[in-house]
Amino acid sequence: MWTEGDIVFLLDDKGKKFWLKLERGMIKLPSLGVIDGNKIIEAGDGGCVSLAGKNFTVLSPGVSDLMEAVERGAQIIMPKDAATIVFELDLKDGDVVVEAGLGSGALTTALLHSVEPTGKVISVELREDFGDKGRRNVAKTRSKRLWTLRIGDIRTIELEQKADAVVLDMPDPWVAVDNVSRFLRSGGRLCVYVPNTNQLELVVKKMRASGFVEVKALENIQRAMEVHDMGVRPSYEMLGHTGYLAFGRLACQAQKQ
Numbered sequence: 001m002w003t004e005g006d007i008v009f010l011l012d013d014k015g016k017k018f019w020l021k022l023e024r025g026m027i028k029l030p031s032l033g034v035i036d037g038n039k040i041i042e043a044g045d046g047g048c049v050s051l052a053g054k055n056f057t058v059l060s061p062g063v064s065d066l067m068e069a070v071e072r073g074a075q076i077i078m079p080k081d082a083a084t085i086v087f088e089l090d091l092k093d094g095d096v097v098v099e100a101g102l103g104s105g106a107l108t109t110a111l112l113h114s115v116e117p118t119g120k121v122i123s124v125e126l127r128e129d130f131g132d133k134g135r136r137n138v139a140k141t142r143s144k145r146l147w148t149l150r151i152g153d154i155r156t157i158e159l160e161q162k163a164d165a166v167v168l169d170m171p172d173p174w175v176a177v178d179n180v181s182r183f184l185r186s187g188g189r190l191c192v193y194v195p196n197t198n199q200l201e202l203v204v205k206k207m208r209a210s211g212f213v214e215v216k217a218l219e220n221i222q223r224a225m226e227v228h229d230m231g232v233r234p235s236y237e238m239l240g241h242t243g244y245l246a247f248g249r250l251a252c253q254a255q256k257q
């Protein structure tokens with residue numbers, strides 16, 4: 001059941017999304033003019049509304065919709081990589097996850113969703129200006145109450161709480177591995193996301209040298225398919241490259257060093 005304040009979107013017949021915060025009464029939308037919020041609340045998830053002479057489907061967003069709609073600054077982690085991160089880190093209700101940096105908060109949206117309803121996500125971000133952008137994006141999620149932002153440097157920050165998992169999406173993650181080993185619990189999982197192979201090599205070697213076990217690296221390649229009346233083929237607009245992922249688990253020998 002929807003309530004006022006929920007974020008939803010209207011989908012037109014060309015697949016364009018119009019985002020809005022639910023309110024009773026008249027709502028002003030930049031590209032649609034003034035629309036009746038009561039009609040949208042009454043239509044509910046998957047319902048149809050007719051506004052300004054056009055038909056729309058009303059939908060509540062999933063995690064990937066929210067990630068793709070974030071206000072962007074730095075490069076974001078895409079849903080295909082976020083899905084692998086959440087799965088490989090074995091995230092679940094109650095887990096404590098630390099990420100650096102926050103950037104636009106796209107990955108944060110997926111992390112928050114995966115630890116609902118009682119887990120915790122702590123984002124460590126070096127730059128105050130990215131903190132503001134990420135904060136606005138996280139505010140659109142249902143699970144924002146599970147989120148803490150720490151402005152600081154993941155290479156030196158001290159965290160009071162042990163983490164079940166850590167994600168590093170920053171230019172020099174190998175420099176952060178020693179500090180991460182101090183607050184990641186024994187057996188806890190580390191994920192690193194980097195765009196270049198030279199960064200991947202450096203961080204994987206650092207993880208192995210620091211006592212991480214089950215270290216593996218991979219790239220996710222996903223091809224969207226277009227299904228037309230005349231045939232089926234991969235999309236011409238395929239995203240060529242996003243990044244490489246490395247995973248590992250902290251073994252006790254790393255913590256004793």
Ligand SMILES: C[S@@+](CC[C@H](N)C(=O)[O-])C[C@H]1O[C@@H](n2cnc3c(N)ncnc32)[C@H](O)[C@@H]1O
Binds near residue numbers: 100105107108125170
């Ligand atoms: C590519 S962005 C992260 C994007 C984010 N994962 C997303 O999906 O929106 C990298 C971020 O790492 C931050 N950063 C770089 N070095 C850092 C450090 N040592 N500690 C904390 N944050 C750092 C940058 O300021 C930047 O905001």
